[in-house]
Amino acid sequence: MGIKSNIYMKHILTILLIAFTIGLSAQNYVEHKVQPGETVEIIAKKYLVTPFDIYALNPDAKNNFKTHSVLIIPNSKIKNEPIVENSRELTGYKSHKVKRKETIYSITKQYGISEEELKKANRRLYSENLIKGDKLRIPQYRTIISKQTLSNTVKKYTVQPSEGKWRIAYKFGISVSELEDLNPNMNEVIQPGDTLNVPNIEDTDEKPIEASYGYYEVLPKETFYGLKGKLNLTQEQLEQLNPDLKTSGLKAGMVLKIPQSSETRIAATINSNINTTDLKRNLTNFKTKKIALMMPYQLHKIDVDSVEEAKDRIKNNKLLSIVLDFHVGVLMALDSAKQLGISTNLKVFDTRYHSAITSKLLAENDFSDYDAVIGPMQEESFDRVASALKGDRVPVIAAMNKPKQVYSNVFQTLPEDKLLRKTMLDFIKADSLKVQVVIISDRANKADSEALQKQFPGSKLILSRLDKKNKTKDAFFIYHSELQNVFKPGKTIVFLETDNDSFASSVISMLNGFNVDKTEIILTTLKKGKAFESKDIDNINLSNLKFHYASVHRDYDESKTNGFVKAYRKEYGVTPSKYVARGFDITLDLLMRLASAENLYEASGDTVETEYIENKFRYTTDFFGGYVNQAVYVVKFDDLKVVEAK
CATH class of the missing domain: 3.10.350.10 (LysM domain)
Structure with a gap:
């Protein structure tokens, strides 16, 4: 209890420090x-x-x-230019007496009306012939010219065999990011028969897809010269394959048709190893760094005069505990940077986890001269800050969340889930020729697991059983007998794809029972969620199965001397949480990059990879020009510890 009390007291002191430095601030938004x-x-x-x-x-x-x-309301991803449309308004009628040899056709031409319009005004003409001397009503119209926009900007499209995201984006003239924005619930691996939202363009405007070609999405600021090195294609060759380039020029986000040999070249470039950069050797910019920290401290809910009440709030409020841990990590990073000669002017803002308060902070404070802003945590608040500061090119660091939109000034520190899956898949594929592969999946992950099975020819897929009474409902179990005779002597990689903790627990327990004698079962997953962190799952079983997964962070190496961990333990008597380590790593990386170049943008090329206590960072630009971390770990359970898998 003494150690916990010390931690709570430290957090209370942190709250008091924040309360003295807190400021208030917002922006115009759609x-x-x-x-x-x-x-x-x-x-x-x-x-x-x-x-x-x-x-x-x-x-x-x-x-x-x-x-x-x-x-x-976000900006539209659909181009919908106004079109001029004429409409006719009925203003009255005039009389016409039919002459000899006159016909309905000649009368409509004389008055500039249609046959249908004439018959509507003279309904007997639907059944009777025109006779000389008949008196007709001739409708009179006036023309109204107006600008209108298309009402249906999106239509449904059924995915065809061999079509992936890039091919569909190419077909409809949009980027992969825009396709994903139109389909937020789209599977990572789309399947033939899936229905997607796509721009409502004419069928004749759709670009044909050729199976013998690959497709590449142009990155922000890429030039023909840069593409020559990446794709081994000249500007003339690219224009020959993509005639639109001659008129539109090269634009970020456009999808280009390229030879499959160039697609292979890209993969080799992306997967090449990058050495860790030691920024301590590159420190040249020692101007004081001005940093804003925007976090939901919610100080208005805390009575700083009552220590016991503050303790209870910290103990029972998980969000507050995370925020304060992160804040402590930030302060420790500032101290470490100071020892390297990097001074910092830190200003703290309480967003209260409320977008309206964030807007107020932006309205009442000038952030244009800040070197960077860390936070906010809430998605809507973060979007408002990033959008408001984009014009001044102030970097906004998404430290604890993935933003809805990665603007050109956004640094997303959490890698995308699809990168984690690809990293894990590539790691297993490196050994796939020497082992057998088994995939166990619940019904919700069936489509992705079937796509995964195609990656490993000869692999076996076992799906969870359906409920006996309701054949459409997943019962989340498999029979023990389904695993008998599946595992042969030697190594077997087992992918477990589920979000259900009871299913994960029962399968892991069964697998552990088969992991005997000459049979070696290695457990892995492409999507490690809370199902693998259930209290019902024994870490001993995970260690026995050498559970591998891709992760944003790793546990620090206890075998190495670590000044940060040592200092934290001395202060609090416990090991720092992952949120303390994350606050430290993100802030120290930010300050080190700012001190090694004129600004954060210049210090964040895709060849610069940094690593600290539990996190590493290597940024590449995405479709909107923002920066997304591409550095991830593959870790494994080993003797009840989580260590980096080499």
């Missing part, structure tokens, strides 16, 4: 006030976005959509 009778679908059409885009930025709207509430 907002929409819901009018009576409006639905999300109507609003989406008005702004040329999808309902999914609106729900992503306004999650409360799913269950609490009210008139006069304010929604955050």
Whole structure:
């Protein structure tokens, strides 16, 4: 209890420190006030976005959509230029007496009307012939010229065999990122028969897909010269394959058709090893760094005069505990940077985990001269800060979250899930010729597991059983007999793909029972979620199965001397949490990069990879020009410890 008390007291002191340094601050943003009778679908059409885009930025709207509430509306991903459309308005009628030899055709031509319009005004003409002397009503119209936009900007498209994301993006003239924005629930590996949202263009405007070619998405700031080194294709060759380049020029996000040999060359470039950069040798910029830390401390809910009440709030509020741990890591990083000659002016802002407060902070403070902003944690608040500071090119660090949109000034420190999956898949493939592969999956992950099976010819797929009474419901279990005679002497890689903790627990227990004698079972997964962290899963079983997975971070190496860990243990008597380590790693990396170049952008080329206590960072630019961390670990359970797998 004494150690915990020390930690809580330290957190209380941290809160008091923040309370003295806290400031208040916001920005103009595209907002929409819901009018009576409006639905999300109507609003989406008005702004040329999808309902999914609106729900992503306004999650409360799913269950609490009210008139006069304010929604955050993202920029449209669909080009929908206004078109000129003529309409005719009926103003009255004039009389016409039919002459000899006159016909319906000649009369309509004389007055500039259609046959249908004439018959509607004279209904007997539907059944009677025109006779000399008949008196007809001739409708009179006036022409109204107006500009209108297409009402249906998105249509449904069924994925065809051999089509992937890049091919579909190429077909409809959009980027992969835009395709993913239109389909937020799209599987990582799409399958033939999947239905996707795509731009509603004419069928004749769709580009044909050729199976003998590969497809490449142009990165921000890429030039023909840069593509020559990456693809081994000249500008003339690229224009020959992609005629649109001659008129549009090279643009970020466009998908190019390339030979398959060039696609192979890209893969080799991406997978090449990059040595860790020691930024201590490159420190040249020793100007004081101005950093803003925007976190949801929620100080308005804490009575700093009552130590016991503050203790209880820290103990029972998981978010506050995480934030304070991260804050302690930030302060320790500032101290470490100071020892290297890097001074920092840190200003702390309490966002209260509320977008309106974040807007107020932006409105009341000038962030244009800051070297970087760390946070906020809430997705909507982060988006507002990044968007507001984009014009001043102030870097905004997504430290604890993945932003909805990676603007050109955003540094996303958490790698994408698809990179984690690819890293794990490549790691296993390096040994796949020497081992057998078994895939065990629940029904929710069936499609992805079937796609995974195609990656390993000869592998076996075992799906969870369906409920006996409801054949459409997953029962989340497999029979022990289904694993008998599956594992042969030697090594077997078992992929377990599930989000269900009870299913994960039972399968892991069964696998451990088969891991005997000359049979070696290595457990892995492409998507490690909370199912593998259940209290029902024994870490001894995970160690016996040498459980491998791709991870954003690793546990620090206890066998090596670590000044950060030693200092934290001396202060608090316990090992630092992963949030303390993350606060330390992100902040020290930020300060070291700022001190090694003129600004953070210049210090974040894709050949610079840094590594600290538990995290490493290597940034590449994405479609919007922002920076996304590409450095991940493959770790494994070994003797009840999680260590890096080599």
